[in-house]
Amino acid sequence: MEIESKNIIIDFEPISRRVFFSNDNSFYEILSELNIPIRSICGGLGTCGKCKILVQSGNKYLNPPTSAEKKVINETELENGWRLACETKINKNQILQLEKIKPPQFRIFLPNELLLEDFNILTTGLNKRVKFQSAIQKIYVEGKKPSLKEPDPDFERILTALFSAIPSLEMNKQLSIDFNILNSIPNILRENDHKITLTLWDNANIIACEPGNTTEENFGIAFDIGTTTIVGYLINLNNGKIYSVDSKLNSQTAFGEDLITRLTFINENKENLQKLNAAVINDLNDIILNTTSKANINPYQIYEATVVGNSVMHHIFLGLNPVNIGLSPFIPVIRRNLNVKARNLNLNISKNGNVYTAPLIAGFVGADTIGVILSSQIEKEKELTLAIDIGTNGEIIIGNRKILAVGSCAAGSALEGAHIKDGMRAAAGSIDTININPKNLEVSYTTIKNKKPIGICGSGLVDVTAEMLKSKIITRSGNFNQDIIDHERFIKKDNKKIEFILVKNEQTSLNKDITISQGDIRQIQLAKAAFYSGSRIIMKHLGKNLKIEQVYLAGAFGNYINAHNAKFIGMIPDISDNKIFQIGNAAGIGAQHCLLNKSIRNKAQLLLSKIQYVEIAVEKEFQKEYAEAMYFPHLNLDFFPSLTEYDDIPKR
């Protein structure tokens, strides 16, 4: 039996877009047809060398590198799978010759610099007010010139001037200077009429000396390192204002989409940790360059960086080996706050600049969760609050001013498009909101940037599930409703698998319908059940007669979904819609808060002793809770008394 074209899969990463092989077009042409615009100056003629892609699997079924490619890609790169999109195509004859039974699967990585369309990376969010108290202070002093009568050494004369500017400093016996800048002082003083600007960290450590008065140029940067996306906020540390923001896809994606893949990669080879570390450091340095050039400042006048990220991202960023996080009992190297000199991390800010990493809570609940708590200030709430941060991993926080508990669930990736047949990340052309008319099952939808649709992103998936329920296309157990599967919106694939057509062939940029399969619904059920059962387990762990009174939805996904529909499918508890708040990139805002107010870092450390960590999957009731939560909205409808629509929706 010959392998059929329609069974040959091409996955484009990191946008998680899957297509099937159809003709012998180049990858450049395939991407153009998908309406995914990529960088090219020559328009696909093979001359500009801009459309470089990384073939991560399927290399042997491609045409060999052309002379045009050999001109712009070196041998090592070619060996590693780098090609020009416009010169590379799939050779079906080669496939037929090499493979008899199993259809091949291609994985094509599109590097950051190739993608023209910005991804929808969430950078903003609810920003509770925080007192401004930077750890960085720049102080301009004019040193006294030395004489035989007053022959004080250079450093001591500067200190005298500094103490007369800020008398309270003199009490700090531990005031020190970074040794590597000490030797620059004599020349700065003598060449600049003894005028010098000192940068002081935490009232304790002189980390920079600059000639003249440079107090105006005083910056910090806050980073949120996600598994998939990275955001950086450049902040003026004289006034606390955000000067510019930049974000990009995490280049580590080239080595693995999710944390487990990356941990496996690190375990394979000693040098792989360095590769991932270099990838994330390069990303941060890119963001530093972009934000500073937007603000027209020198990167070396950034004196502090604060970082949040999940435990694995935290470790890789610091160059710490995270492999034990991936193995039971899931042990990080270190949990607490860390302050590390930028030079030790190769971060291109001031060489003695301080890099602060917020503390981790546990193996899979990281500094990003601390960031969410800090920015949402759950620990000050009177009402018991459930906060869920939905990224590639999901974290659940339940707390108020008295109690605080967290847990994690590996459930987010479905909602970023992984494992969903026509799923994709929130990017141009992805369907983000959906309505289904229950009478005729007509579908209306919107897409990001109003492009022709090419797939469905997370918020679209929540919508489509809720709408299919309301239209009784699916039952509470997630099955297609057998009563209506003869409707023209259904197609039968391979004579067996039924799919619901969301967008018809002719309306898409693809060569095919965009559909929802039974398998897709199962993935959504698994994801939403993980969140719901997770929060139930934590509530039971807290033990008392408690009730969730408000919900915070954090993260990009949490920000864009229809909150009511999230409740409707049973992802979050049944509370009034006006008590559900979408708080945006709360982790990133937590990083900003740490930068804006140094005492928040002590708070972060102190939170650790307050937080109860619940290892959800090992609690004995987990299996039962998880199974019950697979139903829409739940096996027990009593948990969702407000959703009266369910009275009409069949159970099985």
Next chain:
Amino acid sequence: MEIESKNIIIDFEPISRRVFFSNDNSFYEILSELNIPIRSICGGLGTCGKCKILVQSGNKYLNPPTSAEKKVINETELENGWRLACETKINKNQILQLEKIKPPQFRIFLPNELLLEDFNILTTGLNKRVKFQSAIQKIYVEGKKPSLKEPDPDFERILTALFSAIPSLEMNKQLSIDFNILNSIPNILRENDHKITLTLWDNANIIACEPGNTTEENFGIAFDIGTTTIVGYLINLNNGKIYSVDSKLNSQTAFGEDLITRLTFINENKENLQKLNAAVINDLNDIILNTTSKANINPYQIYEATVVGNSVMHHIFLGLNPVNIGLSPFIPVIRRNLNVKARNLNLNISKNGNVYTAPLIAGFVGADTIGVILSSQIEKEKELTLAIDIGTNGEIIIGNRKILAVGSCAAGSALEGAHIKDGMRAAAGSIDTININPKNLEVSYTTIKNKKPIGICGSGLVDVTAEMLKSKIITRSGNFNQDIIDHERFIKKDNKKIEFILVKNEQTSLNKDITISQGDIRQIQLAKAAFYSGSRIIMKHLGKNLKIEQVYLAGAFGNYINAHNAKFIGMIPDISDNKIFQIGNAAGIGAQHCLLNKSIRNKAQLLLSKIQYVEIAVEKEFQKEYAEAMYFPHLNLDFFPSLTEYDDIPKR
């Protein structure tokens, strides 16, 4: 007029031995005749390549490099003046051809590794008791293994074990770990049954983590970096005992004998500071290697080093530019205590080991003087004490429990043999004690290591001056006594200059008499007057009606001289001989004290505010005081009432 051989000078450094050209022997042969044994395996046949010397001036009058030399010395080295002593000789014809009037002067540097005889470098001294309180603590802990019930991260589990071992540490919120060792913890724990030894600095900073129990191996090293000599003391930090001592000549001598020459050298070229820094760091690393191999320990189990040295040595050691110390108003870069990580200085001890440098007092009164004060504990004395540290530079300290003042005089080098015709450092074959029979002017003497004499070292110079006074060979103004210059012990050189023969030709290893010239006596007068007038100026500066009650003589020279004779020539005030104490290498012992007791470092810093620094040469009475002190023992005999011998000694 032809240049005469006897006018052609050859100076061998760093031993400060001057000879005159006599025949066309190789330098190897000249050194052998001088009884200065140097390293050679082949015995001067040009085959072993061990007898490398550096020709610092006079290169153009030498035979060209031989084929034997080209085999063992590379081209760059040859260009820089490196030769084999056994293959190199002075070509007198070349001299006569190139020079008509001025006789050339050769300067030959003998590297440390060439000299076989140990120099008399003083390493011991008066050691006042000091409480043992090391900054370094090694603590063995057994970490708890992690579990799902107790999933604390690796570092936090170690801390828990540490806090249970030393509960007081838990109070220190600032307890930190050097970032570069954090990543080693997971493997150490898992490969060693969670048994680990932590090294803690100052109760605040974990600087090393070693597998298993290594608490026994806990060392520190104290360094005294002199202009000419360096001493290192390896000390066990579990019990405060000295394990081994090593010393060597400061390799910086190859770039200049004294501080001013080295400062000029640094000023010439940006890279020269690095050269001097590398030289001293190499010396310290050699001492580290020697002391640890004697004690059979690993250099990386030295966790702390303490360093004293004069201001220029302090700066060069730290890589700080010292040129402003050499220019009025003599400004160092920094004065205070410094703690620097060993890795930043390329010192081959534990990479995170702490290197402590004691504070400087002023431009030319450095951390070595602080070391003298700390070890002699002058600031606790009831009696007003004069301490003089006689090295290549001289420092004067006057103080007791109420007052403390210091000054410096550039007077020591004469007493190390410089500028003295037959002077040399205290090395094998140098005359160190002298007696002259006043009746017949017969001279008896001893030499170091009982070798045939080749020159006079500092203690010999003090003795010979006192003895010549007592025998009325010289007058109180330092002139040869005209009444007895017809004695057979006098010779007339060039029909004009009179010299006193100390050792006759046939008794020496040289080809000539060892003599004292009028010029030599002037040098001694200048040196002793500098010390005496310096202490007078400081006393006047203190102003009150004070009297010096005891004298401490520090430094190698101070240790070996006849203290009574030092008083007799008027170098120190007229106090009872039993109140003059020779306290040895007090600076080095000060470094030891800093290593043994961390609180002494605070004391060192606090001393700075107590010490009055007197810039002796700018005080207005200096010229007059200096001139009066040129007399033996002084112009005003009332200052030395106990020296009744002077009644008979002519004044002019």
